[in-house]
Structure formats: structure tokens, C-alpha cells
Amino acid sequence: MNVRRFGKPEKREDEAERQLIALLYRQYGQVLMRHAMRLTGNDKYWSEDVVQETLLRAWRHAEKLDRDPDLLRAWLFTVARRIVIDARRSKGIRPQEVDPAPLEVMPEPARTDEALSRIVIKGALDSLSAEHREAVEQTYLRDRSVSEAAAVLGVPPGTVKSRVFYALRALRRNLEEQGVTS
Template sequence: MCDVKTPRSSRIGEDAVVRAAYGDVDAFRELYDAYAADVFRYGMLQTDSREVAEDILQETMIAIWRGRERLSSVANVCSWVMAIARNKTIDYIRAKPPTVSMSDFGDASEPGAAGVSTQASRPTGPLEDAIPDRVDLAAALIKLDLEKRELLYMVFYMDMSYNEVASVLGVPAGTVKSRMYFARRQLQEILERGCRSCQSLGRRDADCGDASHQVVNP
């Protein structure tokens, strides 16, 4: 992985962004379709509540519509959208600390999920090769604290660059890189503990039913 990943999360054309900024409903629908599933999943990940995630999605999109004039000047639409979603989520977390079980994470019936691919590319490397799909990753994410959870979600699930994540979190890209290092290490440890649990039951990695336990050491 390079030191600072280059931005690659744009999902809506520049023309549509400009039209949305001027109040074009069809263009705004394009923006909604591009980011609704990610915002919803982020809300689910941080609150474990479908109802709250739906509220976060709705409030995020309302805030974007009300501030649509800014769309023509924001440097990165993805970062701007997720920063708004994060602020809405923080408001909820401050009011009611969440307990996360991830029972519904990745449900195909998510608002805005229709037509949205769940297979965006992820950084490559030993840890990433050990996580074959997003369901396995979600199961490991719930064991992390909220800060590490959202960081890994934005990088692995949304394929956001360090610069984009830095914009969302309001910190330097170097800080994101440092936090990502420790988050990945902790995730690796969680996966390795799961693998050892399988081995203690007399199962080899190849026989383990959970593919996320098949860890490749760095």
C-alpha cells in the first residue's frame, strides 16, 4: 500500500454534481443513488439500528439538499457526503451509546442498495487477502472500537483514499495512515484469535468454516 492513497471514490459525474447544486432533482437522485447504500451501512455499523440508520440516511440527504449550493465548490463529493453522515451519526451516539451486533449488516434490502455494487476494490496485502468478502470483515469490525470501525469501513468498504478519509475526519492524511496501521493490526489479531480458536477445536485452517480465519501473516 502506498503512503497516501490517491482519491478514487468519485461516483457521480461532474455535470450531475453541478446540476444538483442548482436544484436539479434528477441529478440529486443520481447523487442519492450513488451514496445512499454507503451512508446507510455506515449508520448500521455505528448504531446497529436499522431505524436509526434510515434516519441518518434521511437527515444526511436532507442536509445535502439544503446545502446543495456547496456542491459546486466542494473538493470531493464523497468526503463531503460522509462527513455529513458522520456528524449525524455522532449526534445519535452522543445521545444514546450504541451496542453493536451487526445482525442486519449487509442486508440486500438496505435503502438505496438496489443497483449498488458491494464489491468495490480494497487495498491489497496479506491482511486484505485474508478477508475474502465483506460479511467476514463486518463480523470482525464489530469487535473494534467505533473510531477504528469507521476508519476501516471507509477504506475497505467504500474504497476511500487516505486523503478522502482525512477530509471526513478533519485530520491530516498522515494521521489517517497511522491510525489505519493500528486498526489493521488489531483486526489482524482478532482474525488470528479466531483462527486459533478453530485450531483448539482440532480443525485446520483449511477446514475452518469461517474463511476470515484463514489469515496470511505479513
């Protein structure tokens, strides 16, 4: 006669446990699968794993299981729910694994062009007179209306319009001389 790890006779108890698991699967397999599908967001493969793990735990605790169908069903549903909760928790704790190969060849965003553009534009703005630079700053960079810019600068709205017009013309000329615009 074979002896299990715990020194119990294996044959009689093992057969009873197998019959119990087969019975549990026949009686509760489909309803447990539907329950697992709801818990896993309709992930069929994960649900199958949950059902399998639930029945495995039932097999491990066969001697402790209550044979009352209502209590047994509740126990199985609780175990399935806890398996899903534990899986979600472990996914949240463990960082998602990523294949490093695509990261090695992934291009880095071209920030140098942006930096160079800022330098060129700053230089062009610095070439303007203080009045023209303030008018452009208030209307374009601070996104104010002509009236709002006029109030901030303490000049009439027509003056702001005129300064912006001449400032933009000077900026365009300066940038064209540097070869920035076509």
C-alpha cells in the first residue's frame, strides 16, 4: 500500500477525494466558470485558471469541506473571489515586465530642434526695441487681447496694433536673414 507524505494510507482517501473533485466539477464547474468570468472581466483563460485553482484548493481541503450544497457553493465562490483579488493585488505590486529590446532601438524625442528654435526666436525677439518686444510678449506670449495688452502697457489699443505689426515684420526679416523661414 502506498503511503502519502503525512503517513496516511493513500488509496482509499485519494479515490474519495478524486470522486469529490469530479462531483464538484460536474455540479459547480459551469456556475463557478460564470462567476469567475464576471470577476475577471470576461477573461476566459484567467477564469479557467481561477476555476482550476479553486477546485485544487477544494481538493487540498477535502477533509474540511462542508458537504451542504449551499455552504459548499458559497465556499467555492469565496475562494474564487479571493484568488482573483490576490492576482490583482500581485499585479499591482509587481511592475509590468517589458521586453527591453524595443527600448534599445526606440528613438529619443528630438528636443534639440526645439531648443535651437527657442534660442533663435529669443535672439530675434532680443533684436526688437523694448516697446515692440513688450507688445509681442503681451499679445502672443501672454495671449492677451489688444485691449488687455493696451491696459497693461498703458498705451492706446491702436499703438499696440502698430507695435505688433512692425515687430512681426522685423521678426520675419530677422529670421529670414538667419535662414530660418522661407
